[in-house]
Amino acid sequence: FIGAGDMITLCATHFVARKPKSVAIANRTIERGQELADSISIQDVEAESFKLSELPGRLHEFDIIVSSTASSLPIIGLGMVESALKQRRHKPMVMIDLAVPRDFEPEISRLNDIYLYTVDDLGVMIQTGTSLRQAAVSQAEAIIEDRVGNFMHWMQGRKAVPLIQDIQQQGEYLRQLELDRAMKRLMRGDDPQEVLNAMAQGLTNKFLHGSLHALQHSNGAERDALIKLLPKLFASHSKPEDH
Incomplete structure (x- = not known):
């Protein structure tokens, strides 16, 4: 020194x-x-x-x-x-x-064979180290934000689990109800085609009843929200294109 x-x-x-x-x-x-x-x-x-x-x-x-x-x-x-x-x-x-x-x-x-460093060189090293740390912090923040988002999504999904279970149970109940009704008609000797059509119609009516009832008896902001939401709920059941 x-x-x-x-x-x-x-x-x-x-x-x-x-x-x-x-x-x-x-x-x-x-x-x-x-x-x-x-x-x-x-x-x-x-x-x-x-x-x-x-x-x-x-x-x-x-x-x-x-x-x-x-x-x-x-x-x-x-x-x-x-x-x-x-x-x-x-x-x-x-x-x-x-x-x-x-x-x-x-x-x-x-x-x-000489490695000479000055105050200016050390300043660049410090700045580079600071930039690397800032980049690492930004990357860590992005990872944390992504993980937190995934966790919150999972938590929201957990909140919906009871509702999903209720919907599934209700759907199973309606399916079994229409199936039992159809089996009784078939046992009586009714036309199978008519029985199948009636079962399909019954399932359709029961499936749509809750949504149509809510839409008909709503107004204002609630009705607007339902109008936006229902197409999303029934998107997978959209009518296929004619060929």
């Missing part, structure tokens, strides 16, 4: 909690750097500090470099990084520049 301000303190504390092999603080004043190193030290994590002027000779030691200083000019130059890469035999390095203005020269990002 380069610097010893609030940003570096926060980052170093978070990083140390993940138990890295070692941590180093490079700062202009060794006293402030050592103070930060002591404050973030935990068991099994070695934390040291050294003067910023020693960084060119030690940069190659570190896999990850995080910098946030108040310098008005870059403190990590292209040549310094190229030298560090040679000493590391081009083992990759991650560099995170949290300073404004920047602590790393922009040209460093063009080097192979």
Whole structure:
């Protein structure tokens, strides 16, 4: 870590909690750097500090470099990084520049084996993460809405179960009534065709009686509602087209 301000303190504390092999603080004043190193030290994590002027000779030691200083000019130059890469035999390095203005020269990002991230890059990552989370939330909301709709439909269907059962029982009662009547006529020797016609007519009359009675004795909004509803109820019984 380069610097010893609030940003570096926060980052170093978070990083140390993940138990890295070692941590180093490079700062202009060794006293402030050592103070930060002591404050973030935990068991099994070695934390040291050294003067910023020693960084060119030690940069190659570190896999990850995080910098946030108040310098008005870059403190990590292209040549310094190229030298560090040679000493590391081009083992990759991650560099995170949290300073404004920047602590790393922009040209460093063009080097192979260097992964340089700036405040702008981190902002894009955060925005992308936020967009992905928002998309996930929208998808979750759609799924929840669909499931809730299905559940409410099921609940409404459950409310209709007693009515459906009553209609089915009433239909079965009327069917059995007309069937018994027809069987008695057939047993008496009546013409089968006439018996079948009479049974069909009886079923039709009983089937339509309730709806026609309600329509004839309704008025106003109730009648309008029945006029809209009845065609839906009898749609499956529509007259077939002539061929």
